[in-house]
Amino acid sequence: MAVDQIGSSARAVRKADRIGTPRGTTMRKVRRTAALLLVAALVGTCGATFPDHGGPGWASPGLVGGGGWPFAGVPVSAEAAKGASYIPGSSVLRLGDGRVRLVPFGTDTVITVEASDPRVEDAVLADTVWLTGGAVPDGGKATPAASREVYREMAERALLDLRLLTRPNGASQASWYGAWRYSWPRDSAFTAAAFVMTGHLPEARRILRFLAGVQDGNGQWAARYHADGTAVTDGREPQLDSLGWVLWASWLFRAQAPEAAGDLPELWPMVVRAADHLTGSLDAEGLPPPSSDYWERKPDTEEDPRRPTLGVVGPVLAGLRSAASLALGVGQREKASEWGRAAQRVAAAVEQQFTPYGYPRSPVRGGLMDTSVTFVAPPFAPSDPGVDEAVANAFRRTSLPNGGVLPGEKWSGNPDVAWTPEMALFALTAATSGRAAEAVSHLDWLAAHRTSLGVLSEKVDEHGEPASVAPLGWTASVVLLALSALERPLPIPGAAQEPRVS
Incomplete structure (x- = not known):
């Protein structure tokens, strides 16, 4: 797809510098090309088919929060993320120089303070209390012991990121940047489901209330x-x-x-x-x-x-x-x-x-096969051997050398860049269907390809590096559902609750 060419703009500028082309001329061409490609991207997949590599001003390996209402998330620059890590159980960031970055309670402005500042302890405690108000799934006994700590950290980060992406009115945004900074009913439904299965019910209720409030009278959503x-x-x-x-x-x-x-x-x-x-x-x-x-x-x-x-x-x-x-x-x-x-x-x-x-x-x-075959498999439909075979077939036919998957066969976008929501959906189906080893394999790949801050991005490039926006709410929610399903099978609509009708 043309949008995947946007990442080449910076390379074009560097090449111009090498061969002596006037930089201003090159930059004008790059801007015109990027603008056209960006418009074309609006017809993309998952609500967010934009460049596989972010440029200065928007690339971020994660968000900083502070534990206080309204749970504002502010992106971390790639430069600030060097040597940085989240304080465990929080969205508070310890920088490489030892200082701490957070968003104070009741604001949406990030600040950097000394580690001894009392606001650091307050913010970390607030995040930790929220996490412990529900469950942080790690896959349970179905997961190898060596993986559980990694999974728990991934789930912790996914939950905290989803909270930062959910506004006080229940609008759950796909991510924080540009065309992702909107609420898709599809993505929001998965976020609500993840909050349900982890026991963070106030957040699930807010999201569903938001969806009820914006629904058209004819039952549809924009x-x-x-x-x-x-x-x-x-x-x-x-x-x-x-x-x-x-x-x-x-x-x-x-x-x-x-x-x-x-x-x-x-x-x-x-x-x-x-x-x-x-x-x-x-x-x-x-x-x-x-x-x-x-x-x-x-x-x-x-x-x-x-x-x-x-x-x-x-x-x-x-x-x-x-x-x-x-x-x-x-x-x-x-x-x-x-x-x-x-x-x-x-x-x-x-x-x-x-x-x-x-x-x-x-x-x-x-x-052509694509990930939607998982939509007629557990946990969305009762188990069926023919569907199980089709799921395996779809995974084989969309797999990439980097270990990930494309959204579908003959994908019109970058044929070398994997998409994390699709991999997470394969993990969810496997986990709910009792194929624990398969689910663990998919989840291991997702865990190994997070950003330097441990955040799940939208894509993974041909070199195995996280790409596009991070965090992506849909991936975070499906990963949480998959980890929950490894601990106990998710209920399946129509499997037992549905009445017999003629």
Whole structure:
């Protein structure tokens, strides 16, 4: 994809210096090229296909916080990160010279103080108390003892980063920079799920309340939102998979924490609107309409533009199953039956349209494989041997020499750069399916390719170095879910809770 060429701009300037080309002329060309490529990037994947290498002014290996409301996160410059490390259990940074960087309580401005400053102890204590208010998963007995300490540190960092990315009103941002500094309902649903499974329920509740507040009356969400809840108007159509993911996260919240869910009166009306919309969207074959999915590209670019991708169908199926189970749990049997029948129609469509071809992205013979096959596997759907085989096939066909995976076959972006959300999804499926060794292998790769501060970035380049923005909320949340699933299997919508309907 053209956006992956932006990182070459700095190389062009260095080359100009070597051969004597006037730097001003080169810089003007670079700026024009970068601007055009940046605009093209808006059609990217995971809501954030921007340069694989950040330039001065935005590259950061992590965020600094301070434990105090509103949990403001300020990026750490690459220079400041040299020799620096987080004080354990916190988002407070000890710099290479021994001083400490933090964001004081009630502000969003970073300061640097001596280690003896009492604000350091207060900030670390506040972060640690928050962490211990829930669980920090390390994979448990399914994980080799040598890995648990690493996993716990990775999970600790992921939780603290997710808190820094979540605004007081519940807007959970994908990351801190530029086009990532928005709230995608899809990513937000996974963050809420991670907070649910780690027992950080106030944060999960705030995110779901935010989503309920910005939902359209027809049950849909905009593709993404500003932190104040206003929709981003950049021409992107609503993305149907987000409804399924929010329904799944809502069911998980209610199933794991019914009392906390009872304190969120907005939850049931939000579920009704989203599930009714999905039910009403199904065609005669039981499929939802074509829509952009987590790749965030227009349906007419797919192998079969007439039908939705598995990246849409999988979340819709999980969402309808989740809604039916949630409805049954709150005594709404009529809605449970209605949404359960809709889920059965989608499941039958998957069996007819995707299963014969091995669950490719588009339902065509010889269709390209991508990570969305994990959306019809645990923890989003009951276990199925054919799906397990397809998951393994997709992983093989998207694997890279650096050990990571591409978002899909014949990826239009940089073919050498791995994406961490996709690797995390493979880990989550393996962990929930009882394939602990496979999950550990994927998680080991993620742990080994974090930034110098231990933060999960969006990408890993061909040299095995973290690339793009860090932290990425989606990766952090899925890693937490995978580690939780190694400790105890995540519940699966429709596996036991769903009523039998005809």
